[in-house]
Amino acid sequence: MKDRFNTIWGAIFTGLFVLIMLPLPCFVNESYIPGPFGVPNYIYGWLAVGVTTVILILIWTRMALKRPEYHEFDEKEDK
Template identity: 30%
Template sequence: MSSTEYPPKPWLVVPKEGWKRAWYLILFIYYVIPLWPDVPFFVWQKYIPGPYGIPIFVWTYAIYQIVGLILLAIFISYAKKRGMFSEGVDE
């Protein structure tokens, strides 16, 4: 068995299907937003009071997580329709 039968694949975990790649990219970008230094997402550098006296970025924490869950639910629903979670498919 030569090594040419097993070429190196740095993209090993990147799916082949376009729809799945698109979804992974959406989720990746969503969760990378807070790490982007020039876009201080929930990291407004000063205190801005929001509704009920709660700082705006605390509201953002909550909304960010809920939207993340909704995104995940939509992805799972879509992926189920495409057979991603069917037995014996893409395992």
């Protein structure tokens, strides 16, 4: 493992991708199955995955910006 940070986050986002690719009933329905307020159940599944993805991206961004490679600046361009 060269870089544990990228390996872990790559596995997290790959797992999320694989989850949405599975034909689970919370992501795809062949027929109308009403949920709360008459909204189809798969809409709630996609909203949950979307919110989870945005939260994970925000967490990844905060962790990535604390890493030293994002604080290396090219001083040759400043001169």
